[in-house]
Amino acid sequence: MDENYDVIVLGTGLTECVLSGILSVEGKKVLHIDRQDFYGGESASLNLSQLYKKFKPSAQKPEFLKGRDRDWCVDLIPKFLMSNGELTNILVHTDVTRYIEFKQIGGSYVYRSGRIAKVPANEMEAVRSSLMGIFEKRRMKRFLEFIAKYDEDDTTTHQGFNLDKNTMEEIYAYFGLESGTKDFIGHAMALWSTDNYLNEVARPTYERIMLYVQSVSRYGKSPYIYPLYGLGELPQGFARLSAIYGGTYMLDTPIDEILYDDDGKFSGVVTKEGKAKAPIVIADPTYFPERVKKIGSKVIRAMCILDHPITGTNDLDSVQIIIPQNQVGRKHDIYIAVLSDVHCVVPKGYYLAIVSTIIETETPHVELEPAFKLLGERLDTLMGIAELYEPQTDGTDSNIFISKSYDASSHFETTTDDIKDIYFRVTGKPLVLQKRPTIEEEQALNGL
Numbered sequence: 280m281d282e283n284y285d286v287i288v289l290g291t292g293l294t295e296c297v298l299s300g301i302l303s304v305e306g307k308k309v310l311h312i313d314r315q316d317f318y319g320g321e322s323a324s325l326n327l328s329q330l331y332k333k334f335k336p337s338a339q340k341p342e343f344l345k346g347r348d349r350d351w352c353v354d355l356i357p358k359f360l361m362s363n364g365e366l367t368n369i370l371v372h373t374d375v376t377r378y379i380e381f382k383q384i385g386g387s388y389v390y391r392s393g394r395i396a397k398v399p400a401n402e403m404e405a406v407r408s409s410l411m412g413i414f415e416k417r418r419m420k421r422f423l424e425f426i427a428k429y430d431e432d433d434t435t436t437h438q439g440f441n442l443d444k445n446t447m448e449e450i451y452a453y454f455g456l457e458s459g460t461k462d463f464i465g466h467a468m469a470l471w472s473t474d475n476y477l478n479e480v481a482r483p484t485y486e487r488i489m490l491y492v493q494s495v496s497r498y499g500k501s502p503y504i505y506p507l508y509g510l511g512e513l514p515q516g517f518a519r520l521s522a523i524y525g526g527t528y529m530l531d532t533p534i535d536e537i538l539y540d541d542d543g544k545f546s547g548v549v550t551k552e553g554k555a556k557a558p559i560v561i562a563d564p565t566y567f568p569e570r571v572k573k574i575g576s577k578v579i580r581a582m583c584i585l586d587h588p589i590t591g592t593n594d595l596d597s598v599q600i601i602i603p604q605n606q607v608g609r610k611h612d613i614y615i616a617v618l619s620d621v622h623c624v625v626p627k628g629y630y631l632a633i634v635s636t637i638i639e640t641e642t643p644h645v646e647l648e649p650a651f652k653l654l655g656e657r658l659d660t661l662m663g664i665a666e667l668y669e670p671q672t673d674g675t676d677s678n679i680f681i682s683k684s685y686d687a688s689s690h691f692e693t694t695t696d697d698i699k700d701i702y703f704r705v706t707g708k709p710l711v712l713q714k715r716p717t718i719e720e721e722q723a724l725n726g727l
Contacts, residue, residue: 283556284310284527286705287548289534290563292320293514293691294682297366297698298561300373300517301710303524310555311521312548316531317511318518319355320563321665321685324509324624327351330582334661341659344584346626352509353582353624355663356685357616357633358694359384359503359599363494365695366513367504372712375516382622384503385595389467390602391459395591395653398467398601401495402427415457422454422464426488442482450481458605464488466603472612472637472688473604490692503599503690507623534566545678559705561680564668571668571681578635578665578687579643583651584658585630589617591653596621599689600653607649611637614689615650629658635687638664673704680705 285307288299295311296318303309317323325333326348331340344351360367360381370376388395391410399405405419430436440450451461465471469487476484494502506512518528529552536549538556547556564571588594600615607613613636620627634650644662651657670681683697702710 282310284308285557285559286310287312287555287557287560288562289313289548289560289566290320290682291315291318291514291518291528291530292563292682292685293322293510293517294694294698294701295320295561295563296514296517296521297369298701298705299526300375300520300524301369301702302705303521303526304373306524309521309526310529310557311518311526312529312532312534312550314531314533318515318530319511320514320565322354322356322510322514324352324354324511327353330661334582334663343658345628350626351624352511353631354510354633355580356510357580357614357635358510358685358689358691359505359616361490361494361502361690361692362497362504363490363502364690364692365699366691368712369695369698370513370516373517373520375513375520378516378519379512380507381504382507382597383498384501384505384599385597386592386599387467387501387503388592388598388600389463390600390606390649390653391463392606395589395600398463401492410463411457411460415460418455419460419464422451422456423492425454426485427492429485440481442485443480445481446478447481447484448477451477462603462605466612467601468492470601470688470690470692472686473610487692501599505597505618505622509622509624543677559678559680561682561701561705563682564670564684567670567679567681570671570677570679572671574667574669574684576667577638577643578667579638579647580633580635580663580665580687581644581647581650582661583632583634583654584625584660585632585654585656586628586658587655588619588630589632589653590655592617600650601689602649602653609636609646610639611687613647613650614687615653616689635689637687674701675704 286309288295288311291313299311328348330353387398389398396410399408428436468491469484532550534548538547540546545560592598596619598617602613604612615634617632618624619630625631632654634647667684669683674680680701699710
């Protein structure tokens with residue numbers, strides 16, 4: 280296999296596969312290798328046998344769980360896509376949506392004073408919401424109208440604020456919002472996982488609320504969509520895209536040696552297939568453990584198998600529930616993603632609830648108790664703890680570009696930030712998505 284490539288990509292996590300797909304479309308010759316025999320790396324979806332082998336190796340998968348192995352597709356990293364978010368834009372612009380079918384998530388809920396309530400999706404829902412008293416509803420409505428009408432070029436819509444100077448706390452104070460309302464705006468709409476944002480400038484929060492509102496208005500029920508058969512479909516979709524444009528994939532291929540040139544820059548890899556050379560490598564943190572650092576936080580994730588929908592959600596087939604840290608005396612939010620057979624991830628009659636948060640104590644499973652209470656009776660629970668890593672350098676000195684670990688957040692916006700960041704470091708230009716012709720349009724153009 281002694282060959283030359285433009286880029287070698289190690290690991291088939293979502294970040295790596297998106298970059299591999301985009302670079303292949305741009306005409307780069309890409310070799311993509313994974314030591315595992317399945318796609319997805321840390322962001323794979325596992326069948327029932329794989330799941331129990333990973334989380335309860337000493338136990339057999341339980342007899343009482345019905346359905347075939349492949350009827351189960353359980354995400355290792357549970358996240359939803361914002362229907363107007365960056366990852367959705369990348370999927371549309373690269374035409375990967377042709378390989379993947381999406382379903383909307385039924386509702387977005389927030390935990391408040393011991394119970395859950397639907398996050399208002401618009402001003403009308405805010406007025407009907409059980410989260411607020413009548414006067415607070417008016418204040419919230421005024422706040423949402425301010426956000427909706429804010430126009431950069433029209434100072435009459437700014438109400439005296441500068442989003443790049445004023446903090447979010449100052450804007451909340453101006454509208455007189457209660458702490459519980461601030462909680463659900465900041466954590467269930469802007470999707471911040473801590474309260475640090477309160478004392479930072481307001482623009483990022485404004486942009487996040489706009490993303491939430493626009494994502495909701497796209498389909499109506501919630502801002503989230505999710506691929507049928509699990510998130511493992513996403514890396515595979517980008518892998519197909521890469522293959523169409525000449526990318527080469529090798530699964531089940533461990534790396535025997537990393538090659539460097541005289542300047543200490545990356546120059547290739549050696550595998551059982553031989554030597555492959557390239558001036559650049561993109562990899563997940565597991566391939567270069569000596570070049571990454573722990574960011575000091577760990578994520579705990581619990582996969583809970585249920586036989587009933589979540590109480591208080593009108594028996595919806597899927598929901599996102601956010602427990603803001605303030606509500607349970609924590610520093611980080613707890614996220615719950617609930618899916619069912621309509622998403623083709625469990626057999627009929629089952630529900631999958633995946634709980635995740637950043638660990639804060641020596642007894643992480645106890646930290647998930649508020650979530651477990653909301654879920655009710657569980658048939659089984661599988662828990663895993665993941666250390667979070669990030670690269671020590673930006674990679675330009677060695678041409679080794681390493682992705683970050685997937686965080687505890689419930690959506691992909693931080694992952695797409697990392698994708699855009701790596702793309703910029705690799706190519707020296709920002710990622711600008713051009714709408715590509717579909718394969719049919721290309722074939723028509725070429726007279727096929």
